[in-house]
Amino acid sequence: MTQYKNHVALDLIAVVLIVFIAYMLRTVLVPLIFAVILSTLIFPIVYYFETRLCFNRVLAISIAILLFCTLIFLLFVIIGIQFNDIMEKSSAYYESIEKKITQLIHRTEKTTGLGTTEIIGGENIEIKSIVKNNSTKIIDFITSSGGIIGDFVLTPLYMFLFLLYRDFLRSFILKAVVKSNNKLKMKSILNELYNIQHNYLVGLVIVMIIVGFLNSFGLLLLGVEFPFFFGFLCALLLLIPYIGIIIGSILPALIALATKDSYWYALGVIGIFGFIQLLEGNIITPKITGSKVSLNELVSIVSIIAFSMLWGIPGMILALPITASLKVVFDHSEQFKPIGFLLGSANNKYLESRAKNRLKNWNKIRANKSE
Numbered sequence: 154m155t156q157y158k159n160h161v162a163l164d165l166i167a168v169v170l171i172v173f174i175a176y177m178l179r180t181v182l183v184p185l186i187f188a189v190i191l192s193t194l195i196f197p198i199v200y201y202f203e204t205r206l207c208f209n210r211v212l213a214i215s216i217a218i219l220l221f222c223t224l225i226f227l228l229f230v231i232i233g234i235q236f237n238d239i240m241e242k243s244s245a246y247y248e249s250i251e252k253k254i255t256q257l258i259h260r261t262e263k264t265t266g267l268g269t270t271e272i273i274g275g276e277n278i279e280i281k282s283i284v285k286n287n288s289t290k291i292i293d294f295i296t297s298s299g300g301i302i303g304d305f306v307l308t309p310l311y312m313f314l315f316l317l318y319r320d321f322l323r324s325f326i327l328k329a330v331v332k333s334n335n336k337l338k339m340k341s342i343l344n345e346l347y348n349i350q351h352n353y354l355v356g357l358v359i360v361m362i363i364v365g366f367l368n369s370f371g372l373l374l375l376g377v378e379f380p381f382f383f384g385f386l387c388a389l390l391l392l393i394p395y396i397g398i399i400i401g402s403i404l405p406a407l408i409a410l411a412t413k414d415s416y417w418y419a420l421g422v423i424g425i426f427g428f429i430q431l432l433e434g435n436i437i438t439p440k441i442t443g444s445k446v447s448l449n450e451l452v453s454i455v456s457i458i459a460f461s462m463l464w465g466i467p468g469m470i471l472a473l474p475i476t477a478s479l480k481v482v483f484d485h486s487e488q489f490k491p492i493g494f495l496l497g498s499a500n501n502k503y504l505e506s507r508a509k510n511r512l513k514n515w516n517k518i519r520a521n522k523s524e
Contacts, residue, residue, distance in 0.1 A: 176464075183468075187308050190474050192315045192319075214313055214316045250410055253411075349474075350478070360388075360433060360438050360441055364391060365385035365389075367384075369384030377408055377413075378412055387402060387405075394453065394469070394473060402423050406423050447497050449496070456475075
């Protein structure tokens with residue numbers, strides 16, 4: 154019993170040390186992890202250049218990374234140009250929102266009998282400044298979260314080196330394993346890790362495109378300005394699971410509030426985006442990614458919160474890929490296999506109600522008696 158307690162204590166100390174090191178070395182680890190994950194995304198392109206076009210490895214990697222970086226650069230240039238157009242109209246938007254909120258306060262005052270001070274909490278609060286300040290914070294958050302990968306200037310260099318030395322690094326990992334049986338197991342783990350990361354990223358890109366079109370068509374139906382920009386910007390924020398699409402719905406809702414005659418348009422934007430979020434979470438993503446990243450919802454949410462506390466917004470983006478990778482490692486370890494089971498998605502038998510199970514058993518007993 155004492156030996157078991159000592160073993161648990163050592164495991165807890167090891168976890169604390171790993172978390173502490175991960176926090177202290179976050180400026181080094183975050184771009185490295187981004188580079189490893191993104192390398193799995195462009196590896197098929199590199200492999201095609203090397204095998205089908207017979208390119209030199211350095212040339213193949215350089216072209217693939219150049220194409221990837223150019224695509225990312227163009228994406229953020231488009232976002233920057235569109236934001237600039239929106240900010241040029243910001244004064245008109247602020248005035249319109251101020252006018253409508255003032256009207257709403259007066260209506261509430263007439264309906265409820267409450268004074269303006271009681272509704273807004275003070276006499277000196279300027280609605281325009283409130284809207285402007287919050288809008289600025291929203292824009293700053295979106296641009297910072299969307300530009301996280303672009304801020305890591307070392308990530309392309311790390312990607313190049315990982316792809317260049319991929320065989321060398323793989324051999325090192327296999328040489329670190331002493332037993333031959335474990336080497337076969339390690340090869341299986343490495344292949345599974347690659348497949349999970351690659352399929353997750355490819356699936357995420359496809360989901361973003363589908364959600365982007367759905368968002369854009371919804372905004373087109375409502376007649377909101379810049380529908381495709383806001384639609385795909387919100388889809389891009391799917392990089393931040395669960396809350397990204399909520400953040401992305403705020404700006405088009407404010408634009409709808411500023412440009413439309415009715416408050417219902419703003420609520421319609423939030424309603425459409427919320428409905429698309431349900432479709433994405435329950436139909437689109439499961440159909441496309443399937444069981445490639447088989448994490449249950451509880452673990453997913455907890456991991457996002459934990460990694461956001463550890464690494465901020467980059468941690469929120471990396472939470473699911475890292476947790477899915479840990480699950481693969483735990484599933485192949487006898488000691489940590491229960492943890493891998495805990496991280497995985499629950500089967501239907503764990504989600505059925507006891508009343509339903511009792512009803513099934515009662516029907517079986519009843520059928521046996523009748524026989």
